[in-house]
Amino acid sequence: MVLLSGGLDSATTAAIAKHDRFELHALSVDYGQRHRFELEAARRVAESLGVVRHVVVSVDLAQFGGSALTADIAVPLDRADDEISRGIPVTYVPARNTVFLSLALGYAEVVGAGDLFLGVNAIDYSGYPDCRPEFIAAFERLANLATKAGVEGTTRFRIHTPLIRMTKAEIIRRGMELGVDYGLTHTCYSPNSAGVACGRCDACRLRRKGFAEAGMKDPIKYLTKSGA
């Protein structure tokens, strides 16, 4: 069971799971994100990986508000690297990965899957608390207490986060080795109406920096030049 956002990290995570010979089920969440283009990207990635089934579940976190990704709060642009890595920005969505993992857990239990893959990263990231190893360990523990399959011992739930200690450049290199087509992915928090990436939000900046450090060309288009 892999959580596919449509971004670079989850596509790479799914490719790693496939390489490790897991049969893939994919789950994406339409949570009211302003960058809903990523759900189309998730469909393209799921298809390219030949998943057994890809489910898109809707849950309107925008009803709660409180984040630049779901409410009428501006997405920060043109922040320097040290700004991005300092503190938790307004693009944080309250309890997002807890909600996503809960949904993945429910779906996994129904299909009899014990291995949940999540593309979180705690190196080149935005400081979100629910991307850290201690959060993942706590969720894994919870999963085995929360479910019939966990309690009865028919399934041992494990949360796999193969990217958690990698730099963005390392992730991209690994994905390239595994044949991931990053042209299918969508990363930007603030795309234009045609879905073209801004190149200026934290997500775009981390991605572009990763490609630059990996010495690779990013196949997607941006509205602004790199380093602008």
Add this chain to the structure above:
Amino acid sequence: MVLLSGGLDSATTAAIAKHDRFELHALSVDYGQRHRFELEAARRVAESLGVVRHVVVSVDLAQFGGSALTADIAVPLDRADDEISRGIPVTYVPARNTVFLSLALGYAEVVGAGDLFLGVNAIDYSGYPDCRPEFIAAFERLANLATKAGVEGTTRFRIHTPLIRMTKAEIIRRGMELGVDYGLTHTCYSPNSAGVACGRCDACRLRRKGFAEAGMKDPIKYLTKSGA
């Protein structure tokens, strides 16, 4: 932040929170349950308690299937007390309380609430793993690792489960003392098309037994006589 299902337990929990002088925010989840009448009951209960705001969030757990409450699986009827208390029945919904608490956590963080109230019970219940104290403790730990407010220390999240060690009769007596109108609540898993309770599913049987043991009259109607 109180999770209101529309049932007897969550109504009592909300009344306890109000009695303890908490200002109430309420969250209900439309998860594709066949007994959707409970959401109307949740609205009635929220109104009667004078909550600040009641949000109903939709997330279609029926897409995953795997439960008699969301898929085309028959709800068990006329089970004896010892059958109800043995094992985990087909009405179990995979990861339901994990999903519900995750959503409540997100909403709570946005409104700045640290106290989450949940009407779970581990005495007169259906053996669901996500109603047990060890699950609740694990979620509370997770909540403080998963969130900006928890990590930065601005909010300490606590999961309150005032009913967890009470019998159904004790819950009803406490609710009556606090003035809960149980005529507003809905408990049945398998109501008729007008929302009238079957009286025969596990949820109805636990409720009727509770009222009988408390020596109180249940104000709602049933399609079958008690003990039938």
